[in-house]
Amino acid sequence: MDTCIEKIKAICTDLFSKGEVEKVIGFAGGSIPMATRPIAVTSEADVEKLVFNAFCGLNLANYVTKNNLPKDGAKIAVVAKGCDARNLVTHMVENQVPRDQVYIIGVPCTGMADKRRIAQRFEDEITQCTQDGDTFTVTSALQQEVIAKKDVLRHNCQYCTHRNPPVYDVMAGEPVEEQILDQPFPDVDHIASMDPETRWDHFAELTKNCIRCYACRNACPLCYCPTCFVDESSPQWVGKGQDETDITTFHFLRAFHCAGRCTDCGACVEACPMGINVRDFTRKLNKDALDLFGWEAGMDLDRRPPLDVYSPDDPDDFIK
Amino acid sequence: MMGNLLEHMGVDRNRLHFSWISSAEATKFVDVVKEISDKVRALGTTKKFAKDYTK
Ligand code: SF4
Ligand code: SF4
Numbered sequence: 001m002d003t004c005i006e007k008i009k010a011i012c013t014d015l016f017s018k019g020e021v022e023k024v025i026g027f028a029g030g031s032i033p034m035a036t037r038p039i040a041v042t043s044e045a046d047v048e049k050l051v052f053n054a055f056c057g058l059n060l061a062n063y064v065t066k067n068n069l070p071k072d073g074a075k076i077a078v079v080a081k082g083c084d085a086r087n088l089v090t091h092m093v094e095n096q097v098p099r100d101q102v103y104i105i106g107v108p109c110t111g112m113a114d115k116r117r118i119a120q121r122f123e124d125e126i127t128q129c130t131q132d133g134d135t136f137t138v139t140s141a142l143q144q145e146v147i148a149k150k151d152v153l154r155h156n157c158q159y160c161t162h163r164n165p166p167v168y169d170v171m172a173g174e175p176v177e178e179q180i181l182d183q184p185f186p187d188v189d190h191i192a193s194m195d196p197e198t199r200w201d202h203f204a205e206l207t208k209n210c211i212r213c214y215a216c217r218n219a220c221p222l223c224y225c226p227t228c229f230v231d232e233s234s235p236q237w238v239g240k241g242q243d244e245t246d247i248t249t250f251h252f253l254r255a256f257h258c259a260g261r262c263t264d265c266g267a268c269v270e271a272c273p274m275g276i277n278v279r280d281f282t283r284k285l286n287k288d289a290l291d292l293f294g295w296e297a298g299m300d301l302d303r304r305p306p307l308d309v310y311s312p313d314d315p316d317d318f319i320k
Numbered sequence: 321m322m323g324n325l326l327e328h329m330g331v332d333r334n335r336l337h338f339s340w341i342s343s344a345e346a347t348k349f350v351d352v353v354k355e356i357s358d359k360v361r362a363l364g365t366t367k368k369f370a371k372d373y374t375k
Contacts, residue, residue, distance in 0.1 A: 200331070288321045320337065
């Protein structure tokens with residue numbers, strides 16, 4: 001991954017010098033340890049600002065929307081992990097952005113670190129974190145630890161089976177080996193094994209600290225509606241306070257809007273200030289999309305999503 | 321998938337009903353609504369997705 005950023009920079013420098021793209025959307029260093037921020041680089045001189053490490057957990061497809069594409073048809077380049085690239089494909093399939101305006105710099109991904117899992121190992125605030133290949137050296141005032149990335153991988157990355165971008169213009173490295181999982185959705189199966197009351201309680205417990213900040217929605221590349229249903233006031237679809245019914249309604253509907261579209265990139269969980277694993281909702285939909293329709297989002301520019309086409313052999317035993 | 325997610329969240333499947341009714345099928349609509357109301361009434365009240373306005 002260390003060499004990966006050098007390749008990314010070389011590709012970007014080349015793109016700018018040839019005048020092929022107007023800007024590059026990538027990651028830059030954050031202001032605190034274990035953080036990065038999205039950046040739009042517009043000149044060769046700024047390419048140095050780009051970074052790529054195990055804390056690039058947001059999804060950059062979120063910054064490629066109809067409204068921020070150059071109006072003159074010029075291209076923008078995006079640094080894309082497997083999941084970012086799949087969300088770019090989803091944008092294209094949903095006619096949000098044209099394929100020929102986006103230059104995908106594919107990154108073969110080995111997973112992102114869960115900063116909460118790292119922070120849990122410390123009693124006090126982490127002051128420094130350096131990454132060397134697949135290990136981190138993390139320092140606080142009281143302790144220093146060397147942590148292997150595989151021990152603190154984000155949950156979604158542990159179960160990711162598409163680390164290499166399925167669609168790209170150039171790759172910033174050799175493809176990595178894809179995982180083959182016997183059980184791709186053990187978490188969903190676990191919830192499904194509970195009785196209905198326990199399931200209800202599980203979700204109530206999960207979302208009880210939700211402050212309705214909508215960071216999860218804002219981090220999500222799928223949520224590009226000009227006005228989200230939760231923000232509408234006429235009609236008001238859902239109450240805006242912290243009533244538990246309103247919270248549940250928000251989470252249920254937000255998740256369902258991602259049905260057949262979610263790539264499980266984990267940006268929602270990455271963004272949540274309360275550490276809520278909202279993926280418990282979307283993962284069920286992803287499992288059903290796979291089981292019922294053999295569908296994984298963002299893999300193919302030429303296939304329509306299952307909820308967007310009718311097929312005579314669609315499952316219909318629920319219609320009475 | 322919507323029904324499956326609701327069921328996954330702990331909502332009783334018997335409270336959910338999906339039907340295909342054409343705008344010309346008024347009688348079918350009435351029959352289906354009656355059937356659902358009876359079924360759900362028999363299940364009793366639920367607190368799930370029901371906002372408590374007394375709070
Ligand atoms: S979900 Fe896959 S592609 Fe995305 S960051 Fe994790 S391992 Fe990489
Ligand atoms: S980011 Fe977390 S706290 Fe904010 S609305 Fe989403 S789940 Fe709730």
